[in-house]
Amino acid sequence: MVETKDAQRTTADPGKREFMLDVRTQDMEVNMGPQHPATHGVMRILVRADGEVCTGAQPHLGYLHRCAEKIGENVEWLQYLPYTDRYDYLAAMNNNLGYSMAVEKLMGIEIPRRAMMIRTICAELNRIGSHLIAFGTYGLDIGAFTPFLYMFREREWMMALFEKICGARLTYSYIRIGGVFNDAPPGWLSEVERFCDVFEEKWHEYVDLLMVNHIFVQRTANIGVIPRAMALDFGLTGPMLRGSGVDWDLRRDMPYELYVEIWKSGCFQIPLGKGERGTLGDCWDRSYVRVMEMMESIQIVRWCLGSIASGPVIADIPKTIRVPNGEAYAGIENPRGELGHYVVSDGGKVAIRCRVRGPSFTNLAVLEEILPGALIADTIAIIGSTDIVVGETDR
Amino acid sequence: MKATAKYFRNCIDALKTTLVGMRITGKYLLQKPITVQYPDERLPIPNRYRGIHYLEQEKCIECLACARACPIDCIEMDAVRHGKELEWISFTLDYQKCMFCELCVYPCPKDCIHMGTEFAFVSYDRSEFVHDLLSYRGMARDAKVRMLEAEEKKKAKEEAKKAKEAAKAAQLAEQEGKAAAGGAQGGPGQG
C-alpha cells in the first residue's frame, strides 16, 4: 500500500507526543493532498496518524514542477522574465525584481532613480497583496470564511492598480532588466495614495476580526513551535525566521536598491515574533509578523510616493541583451523569505545556469520536524502558517 | 487562584472578541455589496490592458522582430515581397501558447503590434485559437497603385537606360564609321 519503510524514518520520537497513549493502536496512513483544500496548491503530505494525533509527516513535491531552470538555459535573458512571474505567483513583481537585479549585478548597469522608485512601490504593494492572501487563506484553514472575502476586496484594488500600470493582474513581467517597461500612467500615484489610506482602516478590522479572536488564538498559540536553533539549521528565511524571534530582514541588513535610504529615513521597522500569545515561534507569531509587515510596507510606499521625481524609467541597454562572462547571486526579501537568483553566463545571449533559490522550498522542509505530535486539526494550522506557494517549491 | 482568574478571563475574552467580530461582520451586512453582476454590469478595463493583439497592417514591414522576441515562438507571418510593397498571405498568433507577456510589442520598429482590451475568446475547436491578425489579405489598393507606379518608373528608367545605351552605341558606331572612313584617308597617321 504505502512505503511504510520510509514513513518510519521520520524523526518522530514517541517521547515528544503531547497525548500519552497507553492503548497501542495501528497507525493510519492518511494522504493530505495533492488535491486537498488545506494544502495551498498541489502538494501531498503523507501523514501517519494514531487516531487524531499525527505521528509522522512526509511532504511529497513535484506535482507542479515545470522545469523552469532548464528553460532558463534555452531562452534569452529578457525572454526568461515571464517565467519568473510563475514561481511565486502571488508576488510576481518581487520575482521579477529578484531576477532583474541578479542580471543587472552581472551586467554592472545603473538603474535610473525613478525606475527604482516605481520598482519599490510595486514590490511593496505586491508584498501587501501576498501577505493578504497568506492572512486570508490562514483564516480559511482555521475555519473563518469571511476574512478571506474581506482580504480579496483589498487585493482586488491592488490588482486593479497593477492592471493600470502594466496591463496584467497576476503575471506582470513589468520589472525588467534595466528598469521597468513603461512609466506610471497619470493619476496612478495619487490612486496608490488613496489605496494606502483606505487600507490602513481596513487593516485594523482584519486584526480585530481574526488576529485577536479568542478561538483563533486558541487554535494557533503554542502550536507548531519553531525554536531559533531549528530555524537556523533548516535555513528558514522571511516571516518564518522573524516569527521565531530572529531579527533578520534583507531590506535592512543587506539593503539593495533604495532600501539604504528608506531605512535611514526611519519610516519602517521590522516586526518580530515576541511570543505574546503563547511560546515564541508558534503559528500565531508567524501570522502576527505577516500582518504587521503589511503596515510597514504601507509606510515604505508612502515614503516612495513622497520622494518620487520625474525622469527616465529605463537604462540605455541594447535591444538584445548580452550579459558579460561571469556569475552573480542576488538575494532579495520576498514576502515568503529570501528569493535568490544565481545566474551564470559565458557572455552569450543565453544563460549557462539560472538557479532560483525559492524560500518556500526551504521553509517547507521544516514541516517534517514540527508536524509529529500535533493533532490533525493542528497539522492544517501548521501547514497554513508556513505560507508556502507550491509554484516556488516545485519551480 | 490564578487558574480560576484565567478561567473567567477566558470566558470574558471569548465573549468580547466574538462580539467585536460580530460588530464588524454586522457592519458589512448592512452596507451595500461592492461586487458587480458580471455579464450585465462590467468594470472599466484600463487602456494598457493586455488582451488580444491587433495589428496595424499597413505599417508592418514583416521584419520578424516580434516573432523573435516571443519566448514561445507563437507568432508566424507570411507575405510575398514586391520590391518595397508586401502582399500579405497570413500573420497568425497561436493563443494556445501565448502567455500575454507583451514582450512582442516593444521590439517592433514600426510600433504596429499592440495588445487590445478584449479578453474573452472561447471556442469549441482548438484550431480557432490560432488567430489571424490580418485585416485584409493580398495587397491594399494604394499599395498596388504604388507598386504599379514603381514598376512603371522602373520600366521608364530601363527604357531611358536602353535609349542611352542605344544612343551611345549609335554614337560609337558612327565614330567607327568615321574612323573607318578617316582611317581610309589617314589610316597610317592614326595607327
Added chain:
Amino acid sequence: MDFRGILDRLQVVGAPGLLGHDLPRPPDPKDKKDKGRGGDPFVWVEPEKLPAFLECCRDDARLSLELLVDLSAVDPSKDDPNLWVVTHLLSLALRHRLEVKCALPKAAATMPSSASVHRGAQWHERECAEMFGITFRGHPDPRHILLPEDWIGFPLRKDYVFPDEYHGISCK
C-alpha cells in the same frame, strides 16, 4: 566583512579543503579571447572536505556563516569534465555572504553529504542528486524530490537528451 577579510580569516583558521579563490577581473586588453569575469568572488573547496569546511565556517566566531542559503550545481558546458557544486552561505550576525564552489568530475560525481552539518541542505541535495546525477554519500533520505522516481537521465546536464515519451505520454 568583505570577501578579502573572509578569505584571510579562512586561511588563518586553516579551513579544511580550501584550494583557492577567484575574483572578478576586467578582460585584459591584450588577447582577444579573454572575456574577463564579472559578478561575485567565490572560494574553491575540495568536494570531499565540503562538510568539514561548512562546519568550520559555521562554528568560527569571526565568520559565523550559520545559514545555508542554497546548495546547487552547475554544468558549465558540454565539454567541461567537471560539475560545479555551489553553496551560498549567509551570516546573520556579521551580515556577509560567502559562495563556496567545488569542482566535481562528471564521471565520478559522488561527494559526502553535508545534511549532517545543515539540516536544510537535505532537500537541496536531493534536488541536485536527481537533476545532475550527483550521489551524496550518507544522505538520510536519497529519494527523488521533484522528478518521478523512475525518471531516466539527469535533466540539467548539458548533454541531456529529451525522452520521446514517458509512460506512453509523448514529450514532443
Added chain:
Amino acid sequence: MLTSMLAASVPQTGTNAINDFLAGVKPDYVPGWAVPLTAIGIAVGLTVAIISVVAMFSVWLERKVAGHIQCRYGPMRAGWHGWLQPIADGVKLLLKEDLVPLGADRVLYVLAPALVLASVLAAMSVYPLAPGFFFADIDLGIFFVLAMTSTTTIGVVMAGWSSNSKWSLYGAMREAAQVVAYEIPLGISLLVPIMVAGSFNLLEVSRAQTGFFGLNWYIWPWINPFMLPAFVLFFIAILAETKRAPFDLPEAESELVAGFMTEYSGIRWSFFFMEEYAAMFLYSVVGAFFFFGGFESPLTWGAAKLAGDGSVLHQVAAGTTLVVKGFAGVFLMMWLRWTLPRVRIDQVMTLGYKYLTPLALVCVLGAGLWEVFLTPILPWRHG
C-alpha cells in the same frame, strides 16, 4: 372502535381534527380503520412539508446573509434576489445520481440519512405551531424533543462508518464525541426556565409567559437574573448540537474534506442538509418557547385583546411571532457562522465539560435559590 379510542385519550389535536372531519365525510365503502390512517398520513405529510419549507427558506437565507456579510450579493439569478435558487438546488439534487461507494456497508449507508431526518421529524411533531394548531400536545414536550434529537448522532455515526472512507470515519467519531458532550449542558441550561415555568409542556410554558406587552418573557432579568446566562449557555450548546458555527468539526471542510457527508451525493446528501437546517429552526423555536415567550409578543397581546383569546386572528398572530422568533435564532446562528473560526476537537470537549456544564449547574443553583427566596416577595411574579 379504533377512532373512539384515539379521540378519547388525546384532547383536540390537529390530527384528531382531521380525523373527525374525515370520519364525517367518509363514504360507506371505505373501511373504518382507513380513516385514522389517512389522518396520520396527512399530519406526517404536513410536518414534512413544514420541515422542507423551513429548510428551503433557511438555505436561501444562509446564502443571502453570507453574501451580504461578505460584501457580495448572494444568489441573484433565479428569480428576484434568487428566491427560486433553493428550489433549483432541490431539483438538481433530486436528479443527481446518488451512488453507493465500493466496499460501503450498503444497508447502513442507505439507512443513515433516513434515520437522521426521522429524528428531526419526530421532534417537530411535538411543536404547537399556533395555540390551536398542533399534532401532539403531550405533557412531556421538551423532554420528548431532547430525546428525539439525540438519535441524530446514531444516524451520523452510521453514515460516517458505512461510507468506508478514512475522512468520513474522522467526521463520525468527532460528531459522536461532540454531541454527547453537549447534551449535558443543553439539558441543564433548559432546567432553569423549566424550573421557573414548572412544566415540560410547551403550551403551558408559553401561557405562563403571557403578560403586559411581552414583559413577562423569561429572559428579562427581573423575572430571574440567571435566565440570561442560562440562555447564552443554551445557545452555545445548540450551536454544538447542530454542528454549526465554531463547532462545525464533523464536516470541517478544510480538514476532513466534508466529514461524514463526503461520500453522499444527490438526494441522500440533501437529507443531511435538510436535517441541519431543520434542527437549527427546531432548537431556536425551543429557545423561543423557553426564553423568549413562545407565542407571547406585543402582536399576540394586541390580537388577543382585539379579537378575543381563541380567535383565528390570535392564532395567526401567535403563529407568526413563533416563526419570526425561530428565524431570528436561525439568523443569529448564521451571523455567528460567518464571523468565527472553528474550534479544535479537544477544545470543544474542554469547553463542553469544563466551562458549560459547571456554569450551567451554577445557573440552575442560582435560579433555584432565586425562585425559593425571592419569588414570594416580588409582586409582579404573582400576576
